[in-house]
Amino acid sequence: MKRATIPLIVMGLTLLTASSCTLNELPASTPMSTQVPSATLTSTTVSPTTTPSLPTALPSIIGPELPNTSEARAIIKVIERAYDIELEAAYYLELRDFSEVFINDPRYPLPPAGLETVRELTHNPELESAGYLDYKMAFWGWRISATRHWITLLTTAESEHRDLTVEERASLIDDTGRSAPAPLSFPVQRIQISFISLELNDDVAIAEFEKGFARVELTLVRIQGQWYIAAFRYLVISP
Numbered sequence: 001m002k003r004a005t006i007p008l009i010v011m012g013l014t015l016l017t018a019s020s021c022t023l024n025e026l027p028a029s030t031p032m033s034t035q036v037p038s039a040t041l042t043s044t045t046v047s048p049t050t051t052p053s054l055p056t057a058l059p060s061i062i063g064p065e066l067p068n069t070s071e072a073r074a075i076i077k078v079i080e081r082a083y084d085i086e087l088e089a090a091y092y093l094e095l096r097d098f099s100e101v102f103i104n105d106p107r108y109p110l111p112p113a114g115l116e117t118v119r120e121l122t123h124n125p126e127l128e129s130a131g132y133l134d135y136k137m138a139f140w141g142w143r144i145s146a147t148r149h150w151i152t153l154l155t156t157a158e159s160e161h162r163d164l165t166v167e168e169r170a171s172l173i174d175d176t177g178r179s180a181p182a183p184l185s186f187p188v189q190r191i192q193i194s195f196i197s198l199e200l201n202d203d204v205a206i207a208e209f210e211k212g213f214a215r216v217e218l219t220l221v222r223i224q225g226q227w228y229i230a231a232f233r234y235l236v237i238s239p
Helices: 070-092 112-122 132-159 166-170
Strands: 013-015 019-021 193-201 204-211 214-223 226-237
Touching: 070 132, 070 193, 070 204, 070 214, 070 226, 112 132, 132 226
Parallel strands: none
Antiparallel strands: 013 019, 193 204, 204 214, 214 226
């Protein structure tokens, strides 16, 4: 059976040992791993019920080319909060606050690959259009549910001093071939955001910045005085 692909996006987070957790690039697609876990839980594996607080975010680096205005500062704050929201979702396995920073804007619909991913993750093959908030909610809803399922299986197997059964391993891969993401492990390491440029044109802003090995571009829109992220793309990914 052909293995499905999911656009790996992110707003890049650094989890586990300094590896980058990418959560959704559009429109490129990358095959998800179908590797399933052993039945070993360690004391450092994140559990929905026993999770320490996240480490404090590092202050962003603001490049000299960025305007020193209240609007620029508001945009930077939204981007920083967006990274925090995604990290919290991965860490606490809860879907919350995404609509505070992401939005569906008809000017910036998802490209075909992203739309197809939303169709698959929401089991809605007739969906005709979707936006960036739709994508985030679909991706994180799937990831949280799949990871919680993984944790339940691993916890049960450990308590019974056994490996995962064939059936349990098979249940970690959905009908499109996506495998459940692994639970996070400690320590979670933060990476600074380094802002390079920010262009403002009325109610639209284009922010360029580096985080870890990636340079990315976000498109933000201002709705009723509030800035939201409406589109994302990678500019450069360093090896």
